[in-house]
Amino acid sequence: MNTAADAVKQFTPRARTALDTPAIRNNFRKAMDGLMDKRLDAFADWDLEALRELGAAVRLRALSRLPELLELLERNLQANGIQVHWAQTGEQACEIVRDICNARNARTVIKGKSMVSEEMELNAFLARSGIEALESDLGEYIIQLAGEAPSHIIMPAIHKNTAEISELMHQATGTERSSDVDYLTASARAQLREKFMQADVGISGVNFAVAETGTLCLVENEGNGRLTTTVPSCHIAVTGIEKVVEHLADVTPLLALLTRSATGQHITTYVNMISGPRKVDEKDGPEAVHLVLVDAGRSAIYQDRELLDTLRCIRCGACMNHCPVYTRIGGHAYGTTYPGPIGKILMPHLLGLDNAGSLATASTLCGACAEVCPVKIPIPQLLQRLRSEAMDGDPQRSATVAGHGSKRRWLEMLLWHGWTVFNSRPWIYRLGTGLMTRCRHLMPSRLGAWTRYRSAPRPAAHSLQQQLRQRQHKEQ
Amino acid sequence: MSDIIKQYPAKPSRVYFYATCLVDLFYPEVGLAGIQLLEREGIEVVFPQGQSCCGQPAYTSGLNGQARTVAASQLGLFPDNWPVVVPSGSCAGMLRQHYPRLFAGTTLAEQAEQLASRTWELTDFLLHVCRIRLQDRGEPIRVAMHTSCSGRREMGIADSGPALLAQLDNVELVQQARPAECCGFGGTFAVRHPAISAAMVEDKARALDTCGADQFVSTDCGCLMNIDGFADKQQLATRGQHIVSFLWQRSTGGAA
Numbered sequence: 001m002n003t004a005a006d007a008v009k010q011f012t013p014r015a016r017t018a019l020d021t022p023a024i025r026n027n028f029r030k031a032m033d034g035l036m037d038k039r040l041d042a043f044a045d046w047d048l049e050a051l052r053e054l055g056a057a058v059r060l061r062a063l064s065r066l067p068e069l070l071e072l073l074e075r076n077l078q079a080n081g082i083q084v085h086w087a088q089t090g091e092q093a094c095e096i097v098r099d100i101c102n103a104r105n106a107r108t109v110i111k112g113k114s115m116v117s118e119e120m121e122l123n124a125f126l127a128r129s130g131i132e133a134l135e136s137d138l139g140e141y142i143i144q145l146a147g148e149a150p151s152h153i154i155m156p157a158i159h160k161n162t163a164e165i166s167e168l169m170h171q172a173t174g175t176e177r178s179s180d181v182d183y184l185t186a187s188a189r190a191q192l193r194e195k196f197m198q199a200d201v202g203i204s205g206v207n208f209a210v211a212e213t214g215t216l217c218l219v220e221n222e223g224n225g226r227l228t229t230t231v232p233s234c235h236i237a238v239t240g241i242e243k244v245v246e247h248l249a250d251v252t253p254l255l256a257l258l259t260r261s262a263t264g265q266h267i268t269t270y271v272n273m274i275s276g277p278r279k280v281d282e283k284d285g286p287e288a289v290h291l292v293l294v295d296a297g298r299s300a301i302y303q304d305r306e307l308l309d310t311l312r313c314i315r316c317g318a319c320m321n322h323c324p325v326y327t328r329i330g331g332h333a334y335g336t337t338y339p340g341p342i343g344k345i346l347m348p349h350l351l352g353l354d355n356a357g358s359l360a361t362a363s364t365l366c367g368a369c370a371e372v373c374p375v376k377i378p379i380p381q382l383l384q385r386l387r388s389e390a391m392d393g394d395p396q397r398s399a400t401v402a403g404h405g406s407k408r409r410w411l412e413m414l415l416w417h418g419w420t421v422f423n424s425r426p427w428i429y430r431l432g433t434g435l436m437t438r439c440r441h442l443m444p445s446r447l448g449a450w451t452r453y454r455s456a457p458r459p460a461a462h463s464l465q466q467q468l469r470q471r472q473h474k475e476q
Numbered sequence: 477m478s479d480i481i482k483q484y485p486a487k488p489s490r491v492y493f494y495a496t497c498l499v500d501l502f503y504p505e506v507g508l509a510g511i512q513l514l515e516r517e518g519i520e521v522v523f524p525q526g527q528s529c530c531g532q533p534a535y536t537s538g539l540n541g542q543a544r545t546v547a548a549s550q551l552g553l554f555p556d557n558w559p560v561v562v563p564s565g566s567c568a569g570m571l572r573q574h575y576p577r578l579f580a581g582t583t584l585a586e587q588a589e590q591l592a593s594r595t596w597e598l599t600d601f602l603l604h605v606c607r608i609r610l611q612d613r614g615e616p617i618r619v620a621m622h623t624s625c626s627g628r629r630e631m632g633i634a635d636s637g638p639a640l641l642a643q644l645d646n647v648e649l650v651q652q653a654r655p656a657e658c659c660g661f662g663g664t665f666a667v668r669h670p671a672i673s674a675a676m677v678e679d680k681a682r683a684l685d686t687c688g689a690d691q692f693v694s695t696d697c698g699c700l701m702n703i704d705g706f707a708d709k710q711q712l713a714t715r716g717q718h719i720v721s722f723l724w725q726r727s728t729g730g731a732a
Binding site for chain 2: 012015016019025324325328329358360361362363364365366367368370371381384386387388389390391393394395396397407416417419420422423424425426429433436437448449450451452453454455456457458459460462463464465466467468
């Protein structure tokens with residue numbers, strides 16, 4: 001927990017470093033431009049607005065009955081032979097996974113991509129327990145070799161270009177250096193294939209958990225998800241409690257939105273629907289399937305009618321693909337499991353506003369994220385709410401988010417007080433603007449951070465209100 | 477955002493003009509041009525005394541209390557049921573989208589809702605309510621257009637500027653790279669995160685500088701101050717002008 005909190009506190013220096021690194025700027029710009037185009041193409045034949053309305057409605061309906069649906073999910077999963085575990089914290093979730101592994105004497109684990117497991121810091125936890133976890137998603141595999149965290153929730157190694165990946169694989173596994181992506185992929189695949197056969201346990205995430213049928217849906221492109229969930233004798237799925245949907249039919253619009261928004265694909269290569277362990281007459285599949293439902297701060301978000309919208313997210317990453325800030329600083333600058341706009345509205349809940357509060361200010365509120373969000377999360381509105389919480393800025397509503405008020409500084413408040421007086425008393429405003437126009441040549445040419453990169457603005461010789469008063473005077 | 481539904485009123489005989497603080501102090505010519513454009517359309521323009529700031533800087537900084545105090549001082553300036561016209565997508569967005577949220581549950585809620593429902597961004601109003609027809613009296617010129625994010629996504633006016641420019645025979649609209657991307661201003665964002673803001677405005681200024689336009693126009697003085705300030709300091713040739721000043725200048729053949 002402390003390391004996660006420390007990492008996010010370094011946001012500003014990390015962002016600066018990223019901005020000064022041309023490779024990061026170029027890799028992200030190129031990748032994000034491509035993703036934006038692909039998304040547009042993928043939705044070309046769709047009534048996108050109608051689909052987003054539907055997606056948002058499906059998620060809201062599920063959230064409005066979340067406790068009830070989670071219980072229904074549990075019952076139906078159990079009826080299907082899937083064992084259900086509840087974890088209040090990420091650490092508890094790690095312990096549950098470890099205990100399942102230990103009970104099976106499992107020493108090697110193969111993992112499909114799961115952001116919740118990143119949030120839990122599961123790999124490090126398992127390593128401390130003597131269990132080796134190997135990432136099988138190509139992007140995750142690459143960053144695991146590099147000892148890094150994902151820089152994007154869908155494309156974890158998007159910050160690296162082919163040359164960097166080739167060099168990394170050469171150093172770590174002896175793969176011959178190559179600029180041929182297919183060659184690099186094939187050699188990673190060959191190495192991973194062996195590990196799949198040896199692994200004692202497979203761990204995956206979940207995209208949608210269907211309450212009505214007790215089904216776990218998992219989308220992926222590499223087949224690693226299917227191998228992870230079918231080859232080892234035990235499959236453990238981990239997911240946040242918000243991933244539940246009511247009906248199987250609810251998956252249809254969400255899936256259509258998810259893959260198009262994320263990677264511009266009409267559908268992923270694999271859509272896995274897991275509804276239980278191997279049955280007696282079946283030839284493959286795991287003997288045991290577990291689901292770990294992780295709260296880790298989510299039920300606290302759920303208590304607030306406005307902040308609840310944060311939990312609509314289906315983790316497509318479109319908000320970061322379209323974010324002008326993310327595009328320039330990349331995912332690592334955030335120092336959080338979830339970067340970009342969704343990270344800015346989610347991480348303050350998980351880490352507290354005292355640690356992650358500055359993330360909410362790192363946005364122009366341009367609204368590009370909300371414009372593309374497939375489930376219409378009002379991200380700028382939520383950012384504004386978190387800014388207010390961080391400042392204890394609304395006397396009419398008591399702040400509730402952990403670490404609220406931690407960004408309130410007396411000097412800044414004094415400036416704002418002056419600003420408020422200036423703008424709410426017409427005679428002071430008139431006097432002040434009159435002074436500024438008269439003394440316009442005395443205006444400082446250095447105005448802190450603004451003039452580090454820009455010339456200082458200069459007041460006009462006569463304000464509009466002065467000119468209008470003169471004009472009125474002439475007419476009379 | 478994408479679900480803005482607008483019901484344009486019939487062309488009124490009177491409107492309120494809400495200038496915004498940036499126009500008042502830094503860009504008064506924009507206010508004058510806006511007022512004169514409306515007057516030329518046969519509309520009486522009422523400029524209420526007591527205008528200052530809409531409260532947005534405090535609001536986007538999370539200081540709803542301060543924003544409410546300033547906004548409350550502006551709420552009462554528009555008692556009659558006339559449209560309120562604003563030469564800024566951002567400040568219009570504050571009145572239209574955020575005042576109702578800011579005052580929700582207070583005694584001013586109804587007044588805020590009422591004001592929001594008759595707030596219009598100026599280019600949108602000229603195009604769709606006044607149904608203005610502009611005559612171009614200027615020399616041939618190539619112009620790029622930067623619509624503010626709040627104009628684009630809160631007020632839904634991204635098409636208004638280009639449509640007005642298209643009425644001018646000698647004006648050719650040139651497209652810069654990534655026209656819908658933010659310029660990096662974001663009010664206090666530019667001061668809280670100066671390096672990120674600088675990277676954004678640099679890309680925007682260079683896109684405008686290299687797109688082949690003689691100048692650019694914008695719907696918002698915040699963007700103008702940001703992009704022009706950067707271009708000036710970095711000695712890029714590109715310069716911006718508020719679209720309203722530009723339209724007035726072109727259609728009168730004189731200086732704004």
